[in-house]
Amino acid sequence: MLNYALLKTGICYDVRMRYHAKIVTSPSDYTDPHPEDPRRIFRIYKILAENGLINDPSLCGAENIGNLMQKVPVREATDEEILEIHSKEHLDYIVSTSHMSRQDLVSATTKSDSVYFNNESYQSARLSCGGAIEICKAVVENQVKNGLAVVRPPGHHAEPDVPGGFCLFSNVAVAAKNILKNYPEKIKKILILDWDVHHGNGTQKSFWNDPNVLYISLHRYEDGKFYPATNFGGPDKVGDGAGEGFNVNIPWTKPGMGDSDYLYAFNQIVMPIGLEFNPDFVIISSGFDAAEGDMLGGCLVSPDGYSQMTYMLKSLAAGNLAVVLEGGYNLDSIAKSALAVTKILLGDAPGRISNTLPKSETIKTVRDIIKIQSRYWKSLLPGYGSINMGENTLKNYDYLHDALRGNQVRKYMSNYSLVNLPIIREKGSPSYNDQILCSADIHKKGTVVVIVHDSPEVWGSIDPVLGTLDNSQSIVVDGSPRFIEWAQKNDYGVLDINIPRSITGHNSDNYSVANGSQDTCLYVWDNYIQCFDATKIIFVGINEAYSGIVHLVGHRETREKVSACISFIGDCQLRSIVTIIDEYITDWYYHSSLVFTSRYHPCWDKSLNPKRPRRKFGRVIMADQCGSNRILEERFQEAVEFIEEALESESEESDSG
């Protein structure tokens, strides 16, 4: 070798950290041991040795451990180091546990927030914290290329003033703060990535106002119900003062998150922000409680998933990376996960991930975070489709659905001579203006076509740089005119009902397209349609609003008059007819209806629904296209023929009758 030296990977491990243990107070402490179990660090050390990464047959923490890894000795963190993060009162209290009576320890344990103490807890906590400091120091000083601290008790829940969640000192926070202090020229910016399944409230609090430490945490949150069960881990917690924008919470809304979800969040948020922050040093607060098999965490990250995440983080800071153990309670899971992480530190490629498509909840969470964090990180901005609404600062604006209905009304009034049909509402809203239009002489028509539709579809073209919508390249797709023109050609009356997705000004109401459409259809039937001269009614439903039609024909006796119910629903939920009128209604609806769905509608997924949709959903048909308006274009002719046949057969019936 000339001048190219491959440094080893450092490891901190010390058997003395196994002495911190929960005092046994009941038989169940044996059968169901506390999850923060002293064996956690041993099992990780053991699997590294079993796989030849460490050469230590005695598993006692030998000095010389082979060619790949290098032992970094653990020492107790000093008062001075700990006090960089923690208050004197906090330190004194932890010190005091080292000479408490058994009874006092049990009582201290009981009244704490998920922390236990014995007389060795204090020393273990000092060693754990010192191990975190030493592994970081060894990397920063180029003694090792990167490092792993196999330490306990964990640290990220310990706040400056109070222990919590199995944590006594905030190990990673203390290490980061002391590295910044002691290597001011070399290390100016540290990224702490916390993939423990719980939010690291202690770490977040330690750097809340600090722009030099970027804290990113992925954790279960569930509206603040998951431990630590506060709102500090929420998406809107971005730091404050100079530290605003240097705190990034990625809070999962449910358990069961796996590799594809974590990788998606890494690709969309962690890595773009990480690259832009361009840290001098990276610390992973590495709980393995999101690992598959961890009952407390309830997530599904595989060892390959951990290896991919570690690998990505190693691409920052020229590989200056330290991994510090936090939680993780399934002994097998944490061992396998730690092995996968360590192999990446050594230089291996990460394992393959076969499913890379995230859950839709994950996509939503990630978009929400991008919306919030793009105020601070430019790399999240380009191509971002959702514009900050900024209603707070704006006084004059219309909701797009109201503006589109305004244009639609103008067009229908001028092109088709439709007029407004008044409807009485308790509340006013632009969304109720001109909600229903009809032919002027509708009450005298023999046949009436009732079109119940959502707001027209907008296929928007977003400026990829500015993120604003390009109105000249975006289109408004509206299928109703096809039916209006057809109806007018046949001298049928037309009733056009617009169902907005929300009622402007009443956002907090428990409104949905489905119930909005149901109420409106019943109202229009009761107050208007049934009083018309018309003997033949055709219903046309477009998108979600179609549910109002299904609801109406199930709740009123309409069979005498209604000839056909045609709906174009794309991927919307199928609605079944209720049989409260009589048992024949299902049969009638099946024969009188066509329900055109997209080819990707879940009802065609054989794995979910081995049989074709049941008759109570009407005659459900698979179209080639997606999207209700495209399907309407595809199947318009078929629909019209069906209607004409229905009208004719009724005429024959009435002729013969």
Added chain:
Amino acid sequence: MLNYALLKTGICYDVRMRYHAKIVTSPSDYTDPHPEDPRRIFRIYKILAENGLINDPSLCGAENIGNLMQKVPVREATDEEILEIHSKEHLDYIVSTSHMSRQDLVSATTKSDSVYFNNESYQSARLSCGGAIEICKAVVENQVKNGLAVVRPPGHHAEPDVPGGFCLFSNVAVAAKNILKNYPEKIKKILILDWDVHHGNGTQKSFWNDPNVLYISLHRYEDGKFYPATNFGGPDKVGDGAGEGFNVNIPWTKPGMGDSDYLYAFNQIVMPIGLEFNPDFVIISSGFDAAEGDMLGGCLVSPDGYSQMTYMLKSLAAGNLAVVLEGGYNLDSIAKSALAVTKILLGDAPGRISNTLPKSETIKTVRDIIKIQSRYWKSLLPGYGSINMGENTLKNYDYLHDALRGNQVRKYMSNYSLVNLPIIREKGSPSYNDQILCSADIHKKGTVVVIVHDSPEVWGSIDPVLGTLDNSQSIVVDGSPRFIEWAQKNDYGVLDINIPRSITGHNSDNYSVANGSQDTCLYVWDNYIQCFDATKIIFVGINEAYSGIVHLVGHRETREKVSACISFIGDCQLRSIVTIIDEYITDWYYHSSLVFTSRYHPCWDKSLNPKRPRRKFGRVIMADQCGSNRILEERFQEAVEFIEEALESESEESDSG
């Protein structure tokens, strides 16, 4: 060591490939040697040795080269192997060059598409191709963990039937095809990533119909003007038949692309598609002609940039990766780039990239590719803001800007009693309907406010999963009503001019908001405004359309009547007044105007413009907000006070005069 063995990185290098060289036919061949220079492979081998990655002091290609890398012997590719890709005629022709006369070689060189021949070319080409095969084989058979083939001549321009662009056999294509053939159980899917600055037309053609080889190329394209100067490297070339969607071209629209652009394309396209494809093996077609310093390539990728890209690709296929040299003509640049790539193969972390923000052209290119490729790759779909327009299949739709104007007109007519002002156009378009509205009695008003505006801004909320616009959560922001209401309160006349961004139905015309606004303002002045009774005209410009006002007051004598020109332009380009009327016009415009810009407008960027904007641009003011409508809300009061003062001072003047 127990059972954990770190494999070495393989390297193919053979001095015999240096014998292929251009026949010297003129003195300039000495002073300006052909870029595909025999020293290319030597310089790469040398830098690896100089940096201790290879232990070969003699630099002759020794057998045993140390602990880090392992020599993989190079052999000639066989006829059978070559014929997997190339035609018999092609092979025969290359064979024939080995015994051509000097004159025939020179003539073959002259008539080829950028290929030269000597009598050794044939053997070098066989070795280069064989080297590519052998390095892939060594990785697939786990003899080495990954590998680098330092070979020449390059391969990716050689099509099945014809050599080209310095390439005789399509080395990587031949290797990939033979690996698939010989390891059918182990290797079913190969990703070829080609970062040579030129499009790999030969590789693309070889797998055009093949779904088992995903070819992704990043290259300069410039509308097909850059070598190989065809449209085969275009964004729409996605493969065909079973191979449709397995060809991904990322064509740069200009030179000068650097690390941030390549990384952006990797993060947005290459890695999501790569992860979804989940290949069994990855080959990098590794030209280093996009490296900084390469005059032919004209790009700026740094060694750290190459290390980052290599690092990312190593995360696929569990690290089964082979790097095969293609082009790259600056001997220093290719050596440094190859060194950076090789360190990643060994297990190093990649270097840091300080600027991670891509050019806006890059963002656009990437969005265009996503639009095309999202038909085939689901991982590009979620959160994608721009919906496939699909005009081809749709018959009934309106452009959004026309629909929004329709609603605006309805609102202005009903709320402000404005009426349509007819304007004669050569062509019809929905964009011309109701383009100008005015107060019914405008010709009799003493003061008239002329508002010239773009289509209202839409702040769209895109459904993060479906990618469709949520109309109920999107808003339409329109600043004009503030001025209309203020004008009517003061009994001023109102003229509202809408300038769309394009004219629906006439997209191919050379139309822009700027020239559309200029034409319309002149027309309205000449045919209407100057004929009105009004003695005081106020112009209000919103966004780009404001340029029509600046154009008008520079090209017509308007100073007698125009009291103030107020514009809210956000980040739009500043327009200067021309001085064709007289030299006082600049002064007049400066004193009569307010031009409110965003705080991020380039005119405030001290590095671009050390001084504040010149007087010919009017009185340019920095607002706190961004976006012309937000700025209008912010500065409305200030604008109105300025106008009122202007109107008063004129009244005083006329009183005193």
